[in-house]
Amino acid sequence: TLPVETITQYADKHAKPSELSFQYGTAGFRTLGSTLDSVVFRVAILAALRSKKHDGRTIGVMITASHNPEEDNGVKIVEPRGDMLEAAWEVHATNLANAPTTADLIASLETLVQATKIDLSKPANVVYASDTRPSGPALVASLEDGLRAIGASGRNAGITTTPVLHYLVRSINTKGTEDSYGVDSEEGYLEKLTTAYKKLVANRPPSPLLLVDCANGVGALIARKLAPIIQDVLPIRLINESLDTPGALNKNSGADFVKTSQKLPPSVAEVLRSGQRGCSLDGDADRIIYYYLDERGSFRLLDGDKIAALTAAFIVELVKLAGLESSVRVGIVQTAYANGASTKYLQERLPVKCVATGVKHLHHAAEHYDVGVYFEANGHGTVLFSDETVKTFKTTEPQSPAQATALEHLVSLTQLINQTVGDALSDMLLVEVVLAHKTYTGAEWDSLYVDLPNRLVKVSVADRTAFKTEDAERRLTSPAGLQGKIDELVNRYQSGRSFVRPSGTEDVVRVYAEAAIRGQADELAYRVGGLVY
Numbered sequence: 123t124l125p126v127e128t129i130t131q132y133a134d135k136h137a138k139p140s141e142l143s144f145q146y147g148t149a150g151f152r153t154l155g156s157t158l159d160s161v162v163f164r165v166a167i168l169a170a171l172r173s174k175k176h177d178g179r180t181i182g183v184m185i186t187a188s189h190n191p192e193e194d195n196g197v198k199i200v201e202p203r204g205d206m207l208e209a210a211w212e213v214h215a216t217n218l219a220n221a222p223t224t225a226d227l228i229a230s231l232e233t234l235v236q237a238t239k240i241d242l243s244k245p246a247n248v249v250y251a252s253d254t255r256p257s258g259p260a261l262v263a264s265l266e267d268g269l270r271a272i273g274a275s276g277r278n279a280g281i282t283t284t285p286v287l288h289y290l291v292r293s294i295n296t297k298g299t300e301d302s303y304g305v306d307s308e309e310g311y312l313e314k315l316t317t318a319y320k321k322l323v324a325n326r327p328p329s330p331l332l333l334v335d336c337a338n339g340v341g342a343l344i345a346r347k348l349a350p351i352i353q354d355v356l357p358i359r360l361i362n363e364s365l366d367t368p369g370a371l372n373k374n375s376g377a378d379f380v381k382t383s384q385k386l387p388p389s390v391a392e393v394l395r396s397g398q399r400g401c402s403l404d405g406d407a408d409r410i411i412y413y414y415l416d417e418r419g420s421f422r423l424l425d426g427d428k429i430a431a432l433t434a435a436f437i438v439e440l441v442k443l444a445g446l447e448s449s450v451r452v453g454i455v456q457t458a459y460a461n462g463a464s465t466k467y468l469q470e471r472l473p474v475k476c477v478a479t480g481v482k483h484l485h486h487a488a489e490h491y492d493v494g495v496y497f498e499a500n501g502h503g504t505v506l507f508s509d510e511t512v513k514t515f516k517t518t519e520p521q522s523p524a525q526a527t528a529l530e531h532l533v534s535l536t537q538l539i540n541q542t543v544g545d546a547l548s549d550m551l552l553v554e555v556v557l558a559h560k561t562y563t564g565a566e567w568d569s570l571y572v573d574l575p576n577r578l579v580k581v582s583v584a585d586r587t588a589f590k591t592e593d594a595e596r597r598l599t600s601p602a603g604l605q606g607k608i609d610e611l612v613n614r615y616q617s618g619r620s621f622v623r624p625s626g627t628e629d630v631v632r633v634y635a636e637a638a639i640r641g642q643a644d645e646l647a648y649r650v651g652g653l654v655y
């Protein structure tokens with residue numbers, strides 16, 4: 123049975139604010155950090171129960187609000203293989219978070235244990251981490267109380283990135299097995315990535331200096347440790363790495379700033395030279411956006427779609443060189459936010475699937491390919507290799523030196539790429555591998571296809587739940603009649619495309635539009651926005 127008395131004692135110290143309600147959305151719970159005490163306490167209990175459900179395997183809990191403002195925070199649960207919490211349990215999380223009183227919480231827990239048939243005698247193991255937000259330490263304390271309340275054993279991974287936490291979860295759960303994912307420490311993570319990177323770029327000339335904008339977030343901590351290990355092959359200069367300047371996190375910097383405003387952070391503009399490449403991480407280092415200045419000094423964006431095109435083409439080429447073209451199926455997963463030009467480019471070469479926004483949808487769709495490349499336009503993404511495919515790479519007998527090299531490179535890629543979740547630093551190394559192999563400049567990479575001008579705007583509405591979608595969020599089914607009006611507008615624009623969906627992480631409706639020319643894309647977004655408002 124549940125330790126009701128202990129849970130009650132602790133839960134009373136972490137009472138739910140009566141005026142608030144919470145929802146486990148695409149990024150877990152996310153809101154003002156100062157309101158999350160009871161939520162994080164309850165999430166810890168849920169994570170412990172999830173661990174019991176998985177026979178004591180370790181569950182992860184990450185405290186972060188990613189690219190959102192510094193005063194926000196959030197919490198999400200990581201499954202034993204390092205992927206996102208199963209959808210059915212998101213509902214349980216929401217239910218627990220909204221139980222009004224301690225007694226209601228206990229009742230909800232009892233119902234949950236019954237309904238999901240949890241054997242309470244099993245052990246519970248949870249590993250947790252947080253980003254650099256000021257509200258982090260208090261929320262970690264709330265989490266630890268939750269673990270104490272249910273008698274779970276916890277491991278504090280400290281202040282680290284979201285992808286490192288996902289890596290740790292999978293590494294802990296595969297320790298000592300033949301599927302061992304890596305040594306379960308930050309050092310193990312760095313060692314795994316950098317060893318693979320050095321193998322992949324051996325015999326290539328060193329890369330030119332790369333600017334890395336850390337958004338004044340936790341990515342800087344890991345990047346600082348990464349830089350010296352690879353400096354001979356990939357010199358890196360970090361900017362926006364001040365972790366103790368109040369208000370600096372994600373402020374005028376980072377991947378979300380660059381992608382949303384389609385310009386350089388002012389701090390990057392000061393130092394980026396013509397022809398030079400740079401990249402921006404987001405606040406928890408699970409997204410990355412690249413850019414460069416062309417010969418006229420104009421800003422050019424290399425977003426998640428461009429990363430997908432670059433890396434997928436490279437993997438396909440290696441698979442061909444390895445003689446595995448007929449047995450290893452490479453595919454791409456995108457969302458509706460993918461630039462239409464990228465979708466066209468990729469569809470001419472590979473199977474492409476469009477899914478709803480949210481990493482879990484992309485991740486699960488990518489699992490259906492032998493090699494599944496998924497990237498959101500905003501720079502969140504990774505590549506998944508099926509177990510069978512990794513085995514094929516390792517056991518295929520090469521018939522030529524070229525085939526042997528291709529197979530070795532493929533094996534190294536499976537180690538370089540963080541397959542649990544999008545990982546800015548792992549993705550950065552992946553991009554740099556391809557650029558080094560192709561001897562591409564930013565401009566050459568950029569020329570794979572030409573982006574359609576596009577605009578993404580937020581619209582505040584009275585009730586965003588009134589907006590319902592179908593066809594991977596590309597069409598509205600409600601409010602009635604609105605989709606017809608959008609279609610009518612879109613038809614008037616050359617290469618026009620626009621869609622409207624409710625955000626899963628903010629209380630807004632997002633409007634996306636693209637068209638053949640800049641002014642038209644802006645105008646279409648503005649006019650569709652006018653229909654929604």
Ligand code: NG1
Nearest residue numbers: 148149479480498500625626627628
């Ligand atoms: P919402 O708020 O549901 O649009 C945003 C991003 C997603 C994803 C999640 C999780 C856009 C348009 N949306 O979701 O791609 O990254 O946050 O962080 O970028």
Ligand code: ZN
Nearest residue numbers: 188404406408
């Ligand atoms: Zn993030």
